[in-house]
Structures are given as structure tokens and as C-alpha cells.
Amino acid sequence: MRTPEGDALSDLVLDLFRLDSLLLTAGDRLVAPLGLTSARWQVLGAIVAAERPQPVAWIARDLGGNRQNVQRIINDLHKEELVAFEVNPHHRRAQLVVLTRKGQRTFRAAMELQAPWIDDLSDGLSVKDIRTVHRVIRSLRDKLEGNGEVEESV
Amino acid sequence: MRTPEGDALSDLVLDLFRLDSLLLTAGDRLVAPLGLTSARWQVLGAIVAAERPQPVAWIARDLGGNRQNVQRIINDLHKEELVAFEVNPHHRRAQLVVLTRKGQRTFRAAMELQAPWIDDLSDGLSVKDIRTVHRVIRSLRDKLEGNGEVEESV
DNA sequence: TTATAATTGACATTATAATGTCAAATTTGG
DNA sequence: CCAAATTTGACATTATAATGTCAATTATAA
DSSP states (O other), X not given: OOXXXXXXXXXXXXXXXXXXXXXXXXXXXXXXXGTOOHHHHHHHHHHHXXXXXXXXXXXXXXHTSOHHHHHHHHHHHHHTTSEEEEEETTEEEEEEEEEOHHHHHHXXXXXXXXXXXXXXXXXXXXXXXXXXXXXXXXXXXXXXXXXXXXXXXX | OOOHHHHHHHHHHHHHHHHHHXXXXXXXXXXXXXXXXXXXXXXXXXXXXXXXXXXXXXXXXXXXXXXXXXXXXXXXXXXXXXXXXXXXXXXXXXXXXXXXXXXXXXXXXHHHHHHHHHHHHHTTOOHHHHHHHHHHHHHHHHHHHSOSXXXXXX
């Protein structure tokens, strides 16, 4: 009915869902003392990771999340003064999102909490296997992101 | 700051989140014609996977989801006559959840849609690598589920 | 048996996420 | 320069998920 690869991947998917939910919950617990959640942490991370300040819609695209939700999260972060908006020379309405001092401190604190936690979580695994996992995950991700775009050759 | 394993795992996590969300969305699209969603499909799967009919709370535990949400989903499935409740000889209130004929047909139809889809998704990957991924995922899952229970030896 | 704790479904409330629409602003193509 | 398409943030609505509480029921232990 299915290929051996399809079977193996099928077996994997449910555990993947479960792991995802466990990671989110663990992340929530980890950074709760900082007033963060997994979602907020991820948004801060996307802002840090970007080379230059971006408007909300771009950050949402980077995250693969939907625009309105990311907007809400960033507005929340703004209320708590973790991010600020800067004038965008290229767009009057779409302001650029940057971390405030407080935002930088909070993000750094989160990463400092993360280090021992992820070290412990990875204990017993080999870098080689983790890389294999990463490669497969990326491959699946890429395949799913190429939304069946059958590009018409002009 | 982090071990090499911790670093590698860190790199992995964000892609894992993204993949998860892509898989859920793809699943939603796949089974939408059947009136299902990823969440409903998963609940049906848990009912099928269990050896014997279970009350809602047990299914929720199997799924690692929260009880109230699973209850809501199962009530929805009940309204659409995909599941039915049976008297539980061991508990007056906690009825046993079973699939109706329609539920069985729908679940089977979902799996038939899934087969070619997952075959295609797994194309290009080796069973060996997929199994490695599964093993690592399971290991992480187990570690996160053992909620720091420092069992006291009596 | 009795009392104490744990489980379970129902209900209510809140939080988060997803979807759709709109007007302002920008970009694109001519 | 102009018109059409796209992007963007704001807003509203709905859907889904999470959290807390309660009474009924069952399980456990004394």
C-alpha cells in the first residue's frame, strides 16, 4: 500500500507532533520567569536573526506564521517595551521592529537559560545523528514549502 | 557556551517547529474533503490504535493533549456521527468511545489519501535515515516526558 | 464500611491562532 | 505619469486550545 519509506515516515509523524508540543511546553516553562512564551521568544529570535530591522509582515514571513498573529505578538512585546518601532524610510506605515535594551537583555537571558537545558536534552545523542535529523527535517520542510508550484516555463 | 550536541540540537529546533506547522497544514488540506482536520484525524487514529474502547480522558492521555480539548473534538465527531458512545461497565459517566461505520469509512478514506501523499513526501529519503530521525525524536520525547521525576525510593 | 483522594465529563472563561476585509501606501508595468 | 496589482497594518470575527472549577463517580486506604 505504501513504500517502505512512506511507512517509516508515517510512523515518525505522530511522534514528531508530540515532540513539538513537548518542546513548546518546555520552552514556555523555561522562559516564563522572563515574561516570555515560546511564541514570543521565537519572534524575538527572528528579529535578532534578521540582518536589518524589518516590518512586521516580513518577520511573519520569515517565521512562516500568519501575519496577523505575529502582529498581535509584536504589539504585546511593544506594550512590554521589549521591542520598539522605528520609522521606515521606505514605507510610511510599515514601521521597522527593533529590540529595545530591555528586549536585548531579555533575549540574552532566555538564551542563557536555554544553553544548559538544551545541553542536557542533547546529552547521549551524537552530533552526527542530530545532523542527520536536521538534514531530513530540512528536506521535508523544503518539499512541503514548494507548494506544488508547477512553474510554467514562459 | 553550549556543547556541540546542544548547538546542533538548537539549530534543529526551529526547523522542527516549522515542519510541524507545515505538516499540520498539509494534513488539514489533505483530509478537508472528508470533513476532517489534522486534529480530528489524530483523534480518530488514537481511537483506532487503542486495543479496546476507552473513555475520553484516556484517549486524551494517549494523545498527550489536554482533556477538555479532546472532549470537544470528540463531541464534534459525535455530532457528525463519526464516533458513538458505549456504556462503560466500569464507570457510569465515562462512556467508551467507538467508531461508527461512518467513522471507520472516513478514517479508512483518510489513510487512503495519506498513502500516496506520504510516499511522495518520503521520496528521496532512505529508510535508514528516517529510522535514525525516529530514534532521535523518540529519545527527545522520552526525555521530555520523564518530567524530572526524581522517584523517591521507598 | 467509611472517609479520603483521584478520575471524569460538563461548563465557563480566557488565551491564542486563523481567516477575511478594508484603507493607506507602495510597487510594478505600461 | 498613470492605472492596476501588491503589500501592509488595523480591525473584526470565528475557530481552536488552554486553564480552572464543579459535581458525580470511582478507586484507595484505613
